[in-house]
Amino acid sequence: MEQKVFVYNTLTRKKEEFKPLNAPHVGMYVCGPTVYSDAHMGNARTYISFDLIFRYLTHIGYQVRYVRNITDAGHLEGDADEGEDKISKKAKLAQLEPMEIVQKYTVGFRDVMRILNTLPPSIEPTATGHIIEQIELVKIIIKKGYAYEVNGSVYFDVEKYNQTKDYGVLNGRNLDDMLNNTRNLGGQDDKRGKLDFALWIKAKPEHLMKWPSPWGVGFPGWHLECSAMSNKYLGEQFDIHGGGIDLVPTHHTNEIAQNIACCGKNPAKYWVHTNMLTVNGQKMSKSLGNSFLPDELFTGNNTILSKAYSPMTVRFFMLQTHYSSTLDFSNDAMEASEKGFKRLMNAFALVDGLKVSAHSDVQLNEIENACYAAMNDDFNSPVLVAELFEISKIINSIYDGKTSIDAKNYEVLKNIIQHFVVDILGLKNEQAANDELPKVIDFIINLRSEAKSNMDYATSDKIRNGLQQIGFQLKDSKEGTTWSKI
Ligand SMILES: [Zn+2]
Incomplete structure (x- = not known):
C-alpha cells in the first residue's frame, strides 16, 4: 500500500500504524442502529x-468488507438486562407487529x-436473522466455564472471567473500580455478580419476540448479536471495530469478553470510536429537549x-x-458551514472552464500530498478541508487570470477534486443539479x-402527497405556500 495510515486505537490508547491482518483485505464492523425510532x-x-473511513481505505486500494448490523431484537430499555x-414496547x-416497527425504522x-x-x-445483518449463531455462542461460553444458567436465563460470569483475563481492557479500568461504581444486586436478581x-x-x-x-x-x-455476527462475517479476528464512544464501557467491553471467552481472541485489532454531538454546548438528550432528527435539519x-x-x-x-x-451543534455553526461549503463548491464548479497555460505558477503535487x-x-x-480551502483560493486566482496553470497541474487539480471531495469526503454539489x-x-x-380555489381538494391533496413522496414538503400559511426538501 502506497499510503501509510495511522489510526487512534482505543484498545492501546495510542495512534498506531494501520496494518491489516490480511492486506489488501480489511474487515470493519460497526455497531448499527436499534430500529425502534428515527x-x-x-x-x-x-x-x-x-x-x-470506509471511503478512504477503499480509495487507497484496500478491499474493505464493511459490516454494520441492524439491531431488531434484544436491546432492552436503558441498555439493561x-x-x-425497545421494539416490542x-x-x-x-398496536403493530414488532417487524412492522423494524421495517418502518430500517427503511x-x-x-x-x-x-x-x-x-x-x-x-447489513440483523439480530433476528442470527438467533442460531447466538445460541451456539452461548453454548460455547457455558462450556468454557464463563457463563451460567439460572431460571432459563444465561449470564456471563465477569468476575470468573477476570481471574485469568482483563475485563477492563478497553476502558482501562480495573475490576474493583468498576464493581465499586455499580449498584448492588436486588434480592430478586438471578445474577451472581454485579457486573x-x-x-x-x-x-x-x-414478550413478543422469542425463540x-x-x-x-x-x-x-444485546451484546451477543455483535459478537455472533462479526464472527460469522469477518472471522474470529478482524481489523476495525467501531461505534460511538458511549459503547465503550458496556457494550464493547462485553463484546470483547464474549469473544475472548469463546475463541480466545479480542475480535478486533483496532477499536475506533466516534465522539458525541452536543447542542449549544450541552449534551444532546431527549429530556433536555435539544435532540433533533436529520429531517428537522433538512x-x-x-x-x-x-x-x-x-x-x-x-x-x-x-x-x-x-x-x-466532540462536535458542538448550533445554528450559527451551521450557517458558517453553509457559507464555507458554498464557497468551496462555487470554486470547484469553475474547474472545468479554467484556461490551461503553457507554464504553471502553481505546483499542486505538494497540496495533493498534504491531502x-x-x-x-x-x-x-478538518485538516483535509483546510487544504481544500487553499485549493479553492488557487482556483479563483486562476479563474481571475492572476495565476496560470499548465496541463500537468490541471490534471492534478482535477484528480484532487474527484478523489478528495467526491470519492473520500462524499460531497456533492447540490446547487448545480438543482438550479x-x-x-x-x-x-x-x-x-x-x-x-384549491376551484374547491378541487382531491387534486390539491394528490399534488401535496405526491410531492411529499418524492421528498418535498409543502407548508400552507396565510401568506401562501412554501416548500422545503425533506
Ligand atoms: Zn454492537
Whole structure:
C-alpha cells in the first residue's frame, strides 16, 4: 500500500500504524442502529465518520468488507438486562407487529443514510436473522466455564472471567473500580455478580419476540448479536471495530469478553470510536429537549434552527470536526458551514472552464500530498478541508487570470477534486443539479393553488402527497405556500 495510515486505537490508547491482518483485505464492523425510532443526528455523525473511513481505505486500494448490523431484537430499555425490549414496547403502543416497527425504522434509517450520501455497508445483518449463531455462542461460553444458567436465563460470569483475563481492557479500568461504581444486586436478581450481564434472557409470556433454546423460550442479550455476527462475517479476528464512544464501557467491553471467552481472541485489532454531538454546548438528550432528527435539519422544522440546511451542508459540517472530538451543534455553526461549503463548491464548479497555460505558477503535487497526509493521520478530515480551502483560493486566482496553470497541474487539480471531495469526503454539489428545480416546484404549487380555489381538494391533496413522496414538503400559511426538501 502506497499510503501509510495511522489510526487512534482505543484498545492501546495510542495512534498506531494501520496494518491489516490480511492486506489488501480489511474487515470493519460497526455497531448499527436499534430500529425502534428515527435515527438522530448523533447516530448520523457516527455513520458519516465510518463512511469516511470506509471511503478512504477503499480509495487507497484496500478491499474493505464493511459490516454494520441492524439491531431488531434484544436491546432492552436503558441498555439493561431487564425491562422491555425497545421494539416490542413500541409495537404494543402502536398496536403493530414488532417487524412492522423494524421495517418502518430500517427503511427510514437507510433513507437518511442515502440522503447524507453514506455508502451502504457490504453486509447489513440483523439480530433476528442470527438467533442460531447466538445460541451456539452461548453454548460455547457455558462450556468454557464463563457463563451460567439460572431460571432459563444465561449470564456471563465477569468476575470468573477476570481471574485469568482483563475485563477492563478497553476502558482501562480495573475490576474493583468498576464493581465499586455499580449498584448492588436486588434480592430478586438471578445474577451472581454485579457486573454479570445476560447472554440469553428468559421471555415472559407476554414478550413478543422469542425463540426456543436449550434453556427454554427466550431471546438473546444485546451484546451477543455483535459478537455472533462479526464472527460469522469477518472471522474470529478482524481489523476495525467501531461505534460511538458511549459503547465503550458496556457494550464493547462485553463484546470483547464474549469473544475472548469463546475463541480466545479480542475480535478486533483496532477499536475506533466516534465522539458525541452536543447542542449549544450541552449534551444532546431527549429530556433536555435539544435532540433533533436529520429531517428537522433538512426542513428547518425545529425551534433551534433559523432555516433549513441541505444534506450536504450537514455532512460538510460534520466532516469539519475530527471524528474523535466532540462536535458542538448550533445554528450559527451551521450557517458558517453553509457559507464555507458554498464557497468551496462555487470554486470547484469553475474547474472545468479554467484556461490551461503553457507554464504553471502553481505546483499542486505538494497540496495533493498534504491531502493524503491529512487523511493518513487518523482520517483527519478538518485538516483535509483546510487544504481544500487553499485549493479553492488557487482556483479563483486562476479563474481571475492572476495565476496560470499548465496541463500537468490541471490534471492534478482535477484528480484532487474527484478523489478528495467526491470519492473520500462524499460531497456533492447540490446547487448545480438543482438550479431549475425551484421554478418547477413553484409551478406545481401554482397548479395546486388553482385546484384549491376551484374547491378541487382531491387534486390539491394528490399534488401535496405526491410531492411529499418524492421528498418535498409543502407548508400552507396565510401568506401562501412554501416548500422545503425533506
Ligand atoms: Zn454492537
